[in-house]
Amino acid sequence: MTTSANETEWLQQARKGDQAAFGRLVVAYQTPVYNLSYRMLGNRGEAEEASQEAFLRAYTRLHTYDPNRPFRSWMLSIASHYCIDLLRKRRITWLSFEDEIAVPGGSTENNTVATRTHLASRSPNPEAVVARKEQEAQIQQLLTVLSPTDRAAITLRYWYDYSYQDIAKTLNLTISAVKSRLHRARRGLAKKIQEDGDNEL
């Protein structure tokens, strides 16, 4: 995904210190940044705080941004490193995560029209909404078993359709490391699904 002409202009203005222009960039990129933080951290409150922090960091480092690179991937790289650092600092908490899991389309505190996912809003059928919620809860629960870097790799692969090269570049890994991380992470997740299934029986 490339940076649009409008965004290029906002970037130039923001680099000159125009905060309003940067605000437009925040609006344009808030969804990918927030979704990444949410997948990484597991709950809405922390995801919101981390997204804000990622944008503040980006603003401070705008002079280091290479305009040849898509702004989106630069922004996502800042956000993933920030989330990885946060998770590493709270090693103990991420192994025993039992935070409330937010659900797109669910009725959490910040749920406005904007927070409703297209999928949920297109299917007013309450059963589908419940199924969607459960699936979402399951996914967030699953992701917590992964180490911070594996979690980032899986998130970038599934929600951002990143290639191995993109993941490697974003997380400062080699391509073969990305391969083995994805392999290991998927096996771990599949095993977890199996165990959870067994426990329910």
Add this chain to the structure above:
Amino acid sequence: MNCKQANKMLSLRLDDRLDSEEVALLENHLAGCSACQAEWHSLQALDSLLSSAPMVQPPVRMRVQVMARLNRRDQARRAIIGGTTLTLGTVALALLALAPAILNLLNAPGIVPALVSGGPGTAVQLVAFAGTMGRTLWVLAEQFVLPLVSLGMCSLVMALVLNRLWMRAVRRLQ
């Protein structure tokens, strides 16, 4: 192909990173190995679960909050720069006021000759030099500690007061 080799290829297969030859080899192995087949099915199930999840949407207040934090940070930065400038300025003025006294002290007998002749030649010279310096410091302390302390305190209080006023002005401007 053995199970270990096949297993390594499963994740690559999900990402479409195998060529047709490798795919054929893998399919061949899966057809004859129920363990690897089970693993493949569980990975496929995981894959479709994760692929089905949409992006979650951020709260609407994101932009407003980022802007507010940017403003607060700028404000704090300006206040710190202003405060530091004022403090350093005050201290510089205080030192300027003290300058005549310090220069006077340098003119006192004994110090300059000691500085000039007290080279690193002999131990005796070094000891003499250190002695002179010590005595100088003592004189300095005796003569100037009281005025220095009071002057320092005065400039500190002044800097703090100015700092407060400055921060208040900055906040009002915002």
